[in-house]
């Protein structure tokens with residue numbers, strides 16, 4: 001079992017800390033997902049409202065401002081031609097990126113300031129408006145940045161920067177994370193070397209090529225077709241912090257089947273009418289979040305997988321609307337792993353310490369918050 005409430009479980013999984021017991025209540029799954037069922041406009045709840053909704057905005061990192069050019073990755077002559085006007089983003093050894101906070105922009109340095117042609121360790125991100133963008137992994141001093149630049153975590157600043165910077169950031173972090181973990185061939189164990197401007201690695205022994213990996217995970221807003229949605233609190237989160245449910249897709253599994261399985265495993269609830277909402281790269285270290293919503297009967301008893309979920313409850317749309325207005329959780333900006341992050345909330349400091357903790361929802365960078373906002377706005 002690999003249930004998760006996004007995003008802190010990802011790094012737990014990397015560390016192998018998530019247990020994988022057999023599902024304890026598979027019999028609670030009922031109904032088949034009907035992604036290819038009726039057109040959404042014809043599905044209405046008992047409340048007379050359409051049960052389908054769309055995301056209210058494009059998820060962070062999901063824009064198309066960055067042109068990915070596979071041919072350019074293999075064309076060293078064109079790479080050299082473009083190097084004179086190329087910009088280089090530096091990602092430091094802790095995965096932090098340089099950001100000009102006053103402008104909410106990534107700091108990049110002219111390629112020509114590094115060398116006369118692309119250094120062999122540089123990785124090509126893509127092009128935008130005729131400018132090639134590259135990433136280099138290394139010390140912060142490589143960036144040649146001044147004091148106006150702060151070094152921050154991509155999942156902290158991702159929601160603040162523009163569409164192109166968001167795509168550059170996600171692609172750069174995804175690439176460097178993959179290279180960190182792909183130093184040896186998965187077929188024969190021999191060392192690998194980067195090729196194709198960082199978009200593949202080839203092993204020294206037999207030339208086996210491997211490509212950047214992405215792990216798909218579903219993230220699901222479960223609702224009742226009316227005014228209630230089911231949110232959970234991961235056991236690693238402080239009281240009051242809730243989000244939609246999520247989990248990794250298993251080998252041989254469809255996305256729709258994964259939605260049904262994960263919700264049953266995490267909270268013991270059967271879901272139907274699984275419908276796609278949108279997706280978001282989450283390269284921390286290498287996930288792709290694939291968003292769905294699904295219907296469930298709130299009359300079903302909740303049976304939590306307590307190895308993952310400490311609390312789950314059905315929440316009214318108005319309660320979520322209030323929580324969205326209140327603020328969001330944010331990770332400490334310079335800490336790479338969310339599991340070790342000191343979390344700080346945008347809540348009023350004068351809250352009564354004896355009162356129940358306020359409901360706090362995920363940050364604006366996440367598709368989770370986008371999904372919650374979209375569902376709240378639809379009702």
Ligand SMILES: [Zn+2]
Nearest residue numbers: 185188203208
């Ligand atoms: Zn090999």
